[in-house]
Amino acid sequence: xxxxxxxxxxxWRNKKRTLxxxxxxxxxxxxxxxxxxxQEGTYAHMIKISVEDFYGYAQVHxxxxxxxxxxxxSLEYDQNIIDYLMSDxxxxxxxxxxxxxxxxxxxxxxxxxxxxxxxxKLEFEKPSIKKRxxxxxxxxxxxxxxxxxxxLAEYLGAELGDSLALIGQGYQGVSAIGLYxxxxxxxxxxxxxxxxxxxxxxxxxxxxxxxxxxxxxLSLSFKDNSKFKESTENLRSKLPEGYEIFHWEEEMPExxxxxxxxxxxxxxFLFILYxxxxxxxxxxxxxxxxxxxxxxxxxxxxxxxxxxxxILVAIEMLYITSLGIIASIVFSVPVMYYLHINPITFTGDxxxxxxxxxxxxxxxxxFQLDYFMTQSVxxxxxxxxxxxxxLYGISKLNVIKSLRK
Amino acid sequence: xxxxxxxxxxxxxxxxxxxxxxxxxxxxNFEQGEFTAIVGPSGSGKTTFLNMLGGxxxxxxxxxxxxxxxxxxxxxxxxxxxxxxxxxxxxxxxxLIPVLTAKENVEFIMxxxxxxxxxxxxxxxxxxxxxxxxxxxxxxxxKLSGGEQQRVAVARALASKPKFILADEPTxxxxxxxxxxxxxxxxxxxxxxxxxFIFSTHDQRVVDKARRIITIDDGKVKSDVKV
Numbered sequence: 001x002x003x004x005x006x007x008x009x010x011x012w013r014n015k016k017r018t019l020x021x022x023x024x025x026x027x028x029x030x031x032x033x034x035x036x037x038x039q040e041g042t043y044a045h046m047i048k049i050s051v052e053d054f055y056g057y058a059q060v061h062x063x064x065x066x067x068x069x070x071x072x073x074s075l076e077y078d079q080n081i082i083d084y085l086m087s088d089x090x091x092x093x094x095x096x097x098x099x100x101x102x103x104x105x106x107x108x109x110x111x112x113x114x115x116x117x118x119x120x121k122l123e124f125e126k127p128s129i130k131k132r133x134x135x136x137x138x139x140x141x142x143x144x145x146x147x148x149x150x151x152l153a154e155y156l157g158a159e160l161g162d163s164l165a166l167i168g169q170g171y172q173g174v175s176a177i178g179l180y181x182x183x184x185x186x187x188x189x190x191x192x193x194x195x196x197x198x199x200x201x202x203x204x205x206x207x208x209x210x211x212x213x214x215x216x217x218l219s220l221s222f223k224d225n226s227k228f229k230e231s232t233e234n235l236r237s238k239l240p241e242g243y244e245i246f247h248w249e250e251e252m253p254e255x256x257x258x259x260x261x262x263x264x265x266x267x268x269f270l271f272i273l274y275x276x277x278x279x280x281x282x283x284x285x286x287x288x289x290x291x292x293x294x295x296x297x298x299x300x301x302x303x304x305x306x307x308x309x310x311i312l313v314a315i316e317m318l319y320i321t322s323l324g325i326i327a328s329i330v331f332s333v334p335v336m337y338y339l340h341i342n343p344i345t346f347t348g349d350x351x352x353x354x355x356x357x358x359x360x361x362x363x364x365x366x367f368q369l370d371y372f373m374t375q376s377v378x379x380x381x382x383x384x385x386x387x388x389x390x391l392y393g394i395s396k397l398n399v400i401k402s403l404r405k
Numbered sequence: 406x407x408x409x410x411x412x413x414x415x416x417x418x419x420x421x422x423x424x425x426x427x428x429x430x431x432x433x434n435f436e437q438g439e440f441t442a443i444v445g446p447s448g449s450g451k452t453t454f455l456n457m458l459g460g461x462x463x464x465x466x467x468x469x470x471x472x473x474x475x476x477x478x479x480x481x482x483x484x485x486x487x488x489x490x491x492x493x494x495x496x497x498x499x500x501l502i503p504v505l506t507a508k509e510n511v512e513f514i515m516x517x518x519x520x521x522x523x524x525x526x527x528x529x530x531x532x533x534x535x536x537x538x539x540x541x542x543x544x545x546x547x548k549l550s551g552g553e554q555q556r557v558a559v560a561r562a563l564a565s566k567p568k569f570i571l572a573d574e575p576t577x578x579x580x581x582x583x584x585x586x587x588x589x590x591x592x593x594x595x596x597x598x599x600x601x602f603i604f605s606t607h608d609q610r611v612v613d614k615a616r617r618i619i620t621i622d623d624g625k626v627k628s629d630v631k632v
Contacts, residue, residue: 009504298500301461303489303517303565305482399461403496 003308007315014288018320021284025324025379026331028277032270032375033332039266040366041340043259049189049360050255051248053128056095056219057228058235058247060085065216066246071100071171074214075243084240085220090231095122095219098205102168102176104148104198106156113152113196115166117205117215124199129186136160136184141201145183151195153185160185164198170210178208189360277379278386285317285390296394297402310391314384321383325376332372339365408568408601409435409458414467416453416624427453428464429624435569438599440592442606442615450624451605452573458603459492459571460484472568489517493562495572499554501546507533507557508542514565532560536590552583559591569601576608588614 011018051057062075075081077096085091098117103110123129124138124147134150141147146164158164163179170176180200188194206212222231232247239245249256289296296309343364346354351361416428427450435441443451456462457469460476468475471491476484488494501510511529520528533542536556546554555575562570572591576584592614594600604611612618620628 006502006504013504295500295502298494298496299502300485301459301488301494301496302514302561303485303492305485308517400456403461 003312003315007312007319010312011316011319017284017287018323021280021320022323022327024280025277025321026328028273028280029325029328029375029379030332030335032273032378033328033336033372034365035266035269036371036375037332037336037339037365037367038344038363039262040368040371041343041364043262044366045343045360045362045364046255046259047248048128050252052221053126054193055248055251057222057225058220058232058245059097059251060218060220060235060239060243060245061216063242063244066244066251069099069216071169071209071211071214071216074098074171074211074216075218077213077215077218081218081240081243085218085235088231088235090222090224090227091220091235092223093122093221095119095221096202096215097217097219098202098209098211099216100168100176100205100209102166102208104152104156105165105167106158106162109156111152111155111196113198114193115168115198115200115205115208117200117202117209120199120201132186132188134185134187136182138184140181140183141199143183144180144204145201146180146204147184147186147199148182149194149197150185150187151191152197153182155195158182166198166208168209170208171214172210174210176209178204180204189362191360274378274382278382281317281321281383281386282390284320285313285387286393288316289313289390289393293397293402294405296397297399297405300397300399301403306395306397309397310394313394314387314391317383317387318380321380325379329372329376336365336372337367340367406437407434408437408472409433410468410470411458412468412470414454414457414469415465416450416457416462417465426624428457431467431621431624431626433619433626433629435601435603437568437601438595439601439603439617440595440615441602441617441619442604442612443619443621444606444612445621445627447607449622451621453624454621455571455573455603455605459494460488489514489565491568493565493567493570495555495558495562495570495575497574497577499546499551499558499578501554501557501561503546506543506545507538507549507553507560510546510557511561511564514561518565528564529560532564533557535563535594536560537586550583552579552586555579555583555587556590559587559594563594563600567600569603572602572604572606574606574608575604576606576611581610584608584610 062073065073082094085094096119100115101112102115104113120138120141138147148164153159160182162182164182166176166178166180168176188197200208206214222228228247232245236245299309300306343362346361346363354361411431411433414428414431418425418427431454443454445451453462457464464477469477476487479487502513505513508529511532512525515525515528530539530542533539536559538553538556538560541549541553549557576587579587588611591602595602604615606612616632618630618632619626
């Protein structure tokens with residue numbers, strides 16, 4: 001009979017208490033996993049929409065563009081800058097972009113919109129953009145076509161095949177006027193973008209804004225996107241004169257701030273949850289020890305060192321915790337996977353709150369092994385912390401007093 | 406030959422407003438193979454005396470020397486280890502581990518002594534056979550009667566091959582038949598294996614079987630009679 005077997009049998013001496021304690025761990029851990037999963041999923045979704053689908057992990061601009069986003073601060077898109085950027089081993093792809101504004105008009109209606117000039121091969125091949133196509137096709141954008149967002153088309157009352165007029169200001173103050181056939185309609189997850197965005201192919205945009213051979217930014221994606229900061233710093237350190245480079249956190253600090261502040265409030269909730277778990281385990285350990293104090297006294301009397309009893313009870317508590325953890329993981333894995341595939345969609349006021357901040361009103365769950373593991377390890381650490389005092393009590397056990405009980 | 410020497414043993418409890426002299430200067434020797442009953446009224450100090458004899462409690466003054474080792478001077482860890490290898494305990498309330506079978510309870514002490522599995526199993530079965538429980542080795546305490554549980558406790562105490570066994574009111578919770586049965590077993594083990602038994606008891610049936618009767622009152626030895 002080794003200690004593991006003895007501990008296993010001991011935890012079933014009081015089935016109800018073991019099951020109640022394991023159940024409290026189960027629910028608390030499930031809540032923690034659910035919360036972290038939804039938070040991480042939401043953040044990842046926000047980053048994906050704002051970064052991967054739009055800005056890129058970093059962008060190179062003409063000097064001053066970040067402060068003054070005018071076409072005057074556009075940059076020459078030539079082989080030199082391409083060679084320079086590709087010299088960083090982590091750079092995977094360079095996407096030239098033109099980002100500007102124009103007044104769009106169709107029939108009786110007009111609206112100020114963002115106009116993005118892109119390389120259609122690179123932009124529309126992204127699965128995340130491809131799946132947003134709701135009418136037409138992206139191929140025709142090469143032949144003087146324009147891709148508009150769903151709500152913009154709805155607002156203007158324009159349909160596929162209709163001609164959309166764009167009026168604005170081009171490079172160095174020249175007039176920018178063009179007429180484009182709507183060849184595709186897409187639905188963007190970000191409500192703000194979905195109501196005022198149009199894509200042109202790069203050449204058409206250069207022609208519209210008189211940007212001969214120039215672009216407003218070079219969007220970079222990396223082989224390892226998690227190293228976007230290091231790569232940005234590396235490129236920045238030897239960037240040629242007349243250029244500037246910013247990673248997405250520098251350019252869109254509000255996203256990072258939102259994530260950080262939301263994470264902080266989540267951590268407070270988690271902390272409260274962990275405190276509850278901790279006290280639950282603490283209480284169970286105290287009860288388990290209090291009701292067996294005589295038994296422990298006997299064990300010491302017959303020759304068992306107190307440290308061995310401490311180890312035995314610690315194993316028992318870890319068993320109970322493990323039962324809660326295993327049950328929680330078995331239950332939460334399919335639930336989180338389901339929420340990953342089928343994100344929670346908000347409606348009503350909640351949806352409006354999301355839309356006010358420019359976010360899609362959905363809450364997808366991240367499905368990553370790491371946070372299941374992290375939360376489980378945290379619960380194990382809490383168990384260890386919660387049983388220190390009760391176990392200390394065993395180490396200070398007075399045999400005579402415990403035998404009298 | 407003396408295996409236990411007790412010299413000027415005192416135990417004074419000072420937790421109360423008035424200090425209580427539970428043991429007040431006892432000098433005694435015990436020889437190998439004794440079958441001794443320690444008797445006396447409640448509160449006379451016999452349990453305190455037995456606790457100090459087993460190293461469970463430290464004397465305020467005096468020495469308990471077992472085979473030349475003064476256990477009163479050992480550290481807490483050393484005294485636990487000493488008990489494990491030298492002293493067997495039988496308690497009034499049996500105090501078996503409820504989740505272990507009779508055999509596992511007996512094996513438990515030997516496991517603490519780091520004996521190998523085969524040795525442990527053989528010895529446990531041998532001891533349970535000696536106390537007449539060979540048919541019930543796989544029963545847990547809850548499935549055993551009070552008398553059977555106490556016999557398992559005796560087997561457990563014997564399994565570690567102790568120098569002597571201390572039994573604190575071992576028959577207090579047993580009926581007459583179980584008491585007689587237990588005493589016969591202990592007497593037989595005492596005679597056959599020359600194991601020293603020291604009982605603290607109120608039970609006349611135990612006293613009747615003892616070959617030495619020590620009466621303690623007010624923490625002192627009132628009489629020490631060899632039968």
